[in-house]
Amino acid sequence: MSPSKLIAGVFAALAAFAAVPAAAQHAKYLVTTEWLEKNLNDPGLRVVEVSVNPGLFERGHIPGASNVSWHTDLVDTVNRDIAPPAQFQAVLARAGINAGTTTILYGDNNNWFAAWGAWIFDIYGIENVKILDGGRKKWEAEGRPLSNSARIQPAGNAQVKPANAALRAHLQDVLAVARKDRQGVLVDIRSADEYNGKIFAPNGVPELAVRAGHVPGAVNVTWSKLVAEDGTFKSADELKAIYQAAGVDGSKPIITYCRIGERSSHSWFALRKLLGYDVRNYDGSWTEYGNSVGSPISNPSGTVWGKT
Template identity: 65%
Template sequence: MKAIKRFAATTLMVVAAWVSTSSSVLASEHLVSTDWLEKNLNNPKVKLIEVSVNPGVYERGHIAGASNFVWHTDLVDTVKRDIVAKDQFQQLLRKAGVSKDSTVVLYGDTNNWFAAWGAWIFDIYQVPNVKLLDGGRSKWEAEKRPLTLAQKAVKPGNITLGEPDYSLRAGLQDVLAIAEKRRDYSLIDIRSKDEYEGKVFAPAGVQELAVRAGHVPGAVNVPWGSAVAADGSFKSKEELKQLYAAVGIDGSKPVVVYCRIGERSSHTWFALKKILGYDVRNYDGSWTEYGNSVGVPITNIAGTVWGGK
């Protein structure tokens, strides 16, 4: 009897340790681990989609079975600087084999920035059961998991999209109302400290620029990278709560996040919305829209003046 009790106690300790480990690895049900994904690559219900920003990454090798979505042509209106239209997006999803009972897993390069952008658009169109590969392509490669050059033929899916939920999106007028204190929202600038303070107009080498530097008045600065561990996976739910609570973001009121063109802020939107469960909107116009708008208030700590070069 004592041996049985000892065995039972040991088993409970092992289970408790496993649960603790699992919860620390995955901060949310909206994430999947690299281990889970590798074990489910042949699951017909799992539809894998790569959304990378760097040209040729998918073609040089991708996770087996993944379809390729090109963010700047597939996920946006290329003329209007808007998100992809419903009919076009539905056709894209069906071509990738997505049906109403599919589990969609998104992943990409650069710490899942554009994969998170994809997750945000999937949420706007209310696509069910969408996950992000925790740590993205970088973590998969670092663990030396397999890539392939082969592009697998996909049986078309049958998903039907409803009307878009624009409550997940903020526009210029929404952000201006927050800046002028006509709307009681929290505002997070997730760019680097130098961008936030106005020391630089944009990260080195980028093409999308604003004529003014600085940030939206009232915005706090929590660079997107603060939300991830060294391997690119999200920090635990408790760590994320503490991170944002330190700057007064506790979920008690709605939050708007922004960056330069909306991709890095999508990553923070995912952390706040999908892990912490806060009411969050992504301002995809971000600094390239706000910083180029005439007459809007701006805080520029560094005092830089654009020279037109």
């Protein structure tokens, strides 16, 4: 073998070796629709649907799945906050999730709210949690089975742990990075029109801010760039390339945000779970930041609330 071919072979082997950990992250935190259908009867498995459209679960869901409502189960309905420990503990018990359970989350709307669920599970230290790659959309598109009967699970015994503050960002954390008082990277995952201030929010959404634009210094990596046409996440190498093109390489702590925190949960999942970066999700997102008095913004479009 010539020296050039030998060297090329060595580099190819090294590249393949380096790719294994990244691919393993996908396997650790994602399951395919094919795998899930084959394993639905595994007693150590629990499937949880987290959809945002009302009545969707009742019309048909993955057989054996439990229904968890984002609006009432995973948020505090009185305070603008995540589900408190006791509330989330009740969710785990109702879904039959035990200490050794493997939990598969899925949902509608491109798994945005399932990703929020994964974030909450992570905050409270619940292990062996994965997302169904492609979510409900892919499951239905492939004609896989649906059920409209609910299964009552034996009460689960998994216990919540103290909330992991390292996974969540608050307004003061975002301001510290925006004002360069703290090192970090802000990733705005909304559409370009939201980021540039051309629109205040997507059509038809009720949660608004009176200012348009983005947090100063934030880079725009729209969540949709991370997935293929069928809603599955792109490969780790593709994800890295997408973020590196925006100057995000994992060398600094990252904060993701969107409008109310659900789309940014999806990007948080990609960055933290699939790429292994240090990432916090800012669930207050633009509805908090854009309405907060004294917080600086960047609004390239110059839009003003109430002005036509």
